[in-house]
Amino acid sequence: MSVKVRIPAPLQKLTSNKSEVEVEAATIKELVESLEKVYPGIKGRICDESGKIRRFINFYVNDEDVRFLKGDDTVLKDADQVSIIPAIAGGAGENRK
Amino acid sequence: MILNEQQIDRYSRQIILPHVGGKGQDKILNAKVLIVGTGGLGAPCAFYLAAAGIGKIGLVDSDKVELNNLQRQILHTTADVGIPKAESGKKRITALNPDINVVTHNLRLTSQNALELIKNYDIVVDGTDNFPTRFLINDACVMGGRPLVHAGIFRFDGQIMTIMPKSGPCYRCLFPEPPPPGLVPSCQEGGILGAVAGILGVLQANEVLKFVLGIGDLLIGKLLIFDALSSSFRTVKVPRDNECAVCSDHATITELLDYQQQACQIRRDEK
Numbered sequence: 001m002s003v004k005v006r007i008p009a010p011l012q013k014l015t016s017n018k019s020e021v022e023v024e025a026a027t028i029k030e031l032v033e034s035l036e037k038v039y040p041g042i043k044g045r046i047c048d049e050s051g052k053i054r055r056f057i058n059f060y061v062n063d064e065d066v067r068f069l070k071g072d073d074t075v076l077k078d079a080d081q082v083s084i085i086p087a088i089a090g091g092a093g094e095n096r097k
Numbered sequence: 098m099i100l101n102e103q104q105i106d107r108y109s110r111q112i113i114l115p116h117v118g119g120k121g122q123d124k125i126l127n128a129k130v131l132i133v134g135t136g137g138l139g140a141p142c143a144f145y146l147a148a149a150g151i152g153k154i155g156l157v158d159s160d161k162v163e164l165n166n167l168q169r170q171i172l173h174t175t176a177d178v179g180i181p182k183a184e185s186g187k188k189r190i191t192a193l194n195p196d197i198n199v200v201t202h203n204l205r206l207t208s209q210n211a212l213e214l215i216k217n218y219d220i221v222v223d224g225t226d227n228f229p230t231r232f233l234i235n236d237a238c239v240m241g242g243r244p245l246v247h248a249g250i251f252r253f254d255g256q257i258m259t260i261m262p263k264s265g266p267c268y269r270c271l272f273p274e275p276p277p278p279g280l281v282p283s284c285q286e287g288g289i290l291g292a293v294a295g296i297l298g299v300l301q302a303n304e305v306l307k308f309v310l311g312i313g314d315l316l317i318g319k320l321l322i323f324d325a326l327s328s329s330f331r332t333v334k335v336p337r338d339n340e341c342a343v344c345s346d347h348a349t350i351t352e353l354l355d356y357q358q359q360a361c362q363i364r365r366d367e368k
Contacts, residue, residue, distance in 0.1 A: 009252040010287070019326065056228075056276040063333045085322065085333065087272040088251040089227050 006083040014042045029072040056087040116312040128309040129153040131218035135186040137294030139224025140172035145302040147190040153198045158182040159205040169291030208353035211237035220244045228275035229356035235268035246304045248297040255297040255323035265317040270338035
């Protein structure tokens with residue numbers, strides 16, 4: 001299955017600044033592995049030590065959050081659009097105390 | 098409240114709108130909005146809300162204006178460098194619209210003062226730049242029953258969602274917990290284009306005005322994502338999380354916490 005994946009700004013350093021990449025994967029779990037093969041280091045940013053998707057990063061298949069589908073076992077279809085969306089802060093530019 | 102002639106003139110371009118009218122303007126003039134952070138998001142949001150005539154605007158900020166703020170924080174001017182941001186914001190808002198009662202809260206939002214602060218307002222705008230305060234505001238608004246307009250920006254990306262406590266999903270339904278310190282670059286490291294902050298801050302003002310007027314559809318249960326490089330918007334669904342640590346029936350967070358020290362230790366019990 002070839003799917004397009006939107007890469008959020010904080011992870012684009014690892015994808016040579018590309019905001020969208022295409023990978024082969026049948027599930028979200030496979031998608032993370034496929035990304036890691038092409039862009040080493042990205043899995044460590046997406047998943048915690050136990051391999052689970054971090055709790056401030058969401059995966060969407062089209063516009064559905066996979067946490068409310070089948071998590072990282074969610075099955076992908078051809079032409080699905082996957083988005084990785086992390087929590088972002090930034091705004092005020094306050095000084096850290 | 099009967100509008101005086103000056104008010105009718107000042108607000109004429111929105112009073113003539115089919116969904117506003119004199120009644121709508123009256124609602125705006127009676128509304129009380131708390132804006133937490135007067136920076137990249139809070140400044141444009143506050144400016145537009147003041148222009149629209151929001152009766153009472155609370156500005157929460159403990160910082161002083163710095164030169165590097167001025168690239169995006171349009172509430173402050175070069176002459177304001179060094180003065181508290183809340184005061185500088187009040188000065189600019191009052192110059193724009195003397196109708197507005199601006200209340201300055203020259204302090205940092207904490208677990209001790211958050212509930213007390215928000216209860217004096219109808220709706221809260223999150224214009225902060227850090228995860229601990231974002232989660233604190235979310236939790237406080239859920240517990241205090243105040244609607245919240247959340248937005249976040251990073252480089253060329255922006256996100257916005259409106260939270261109606263208990264009836265819609267909260268920020269923790271979207272992201273259960275903050276990232277541990279150091280894992281996500283801050284605004285200072287990441288950079289931000291001023292116009293991107295402006296777009297999201299003005300979208301927040303738009304949400305507030307719709308809420309006050311009771312018109313249109315708010316961004317409840319959906320996250321609107323802006324990509325400045327392609328100039329595109331898209332939305333994703335945000336369902337309520339039945340296991341949400343703060344807004345579900347199984348809430349495990351029942352008191353406000355200061356995450357500054359504890360962000361790493363907070364874990365929802367794994368299912």
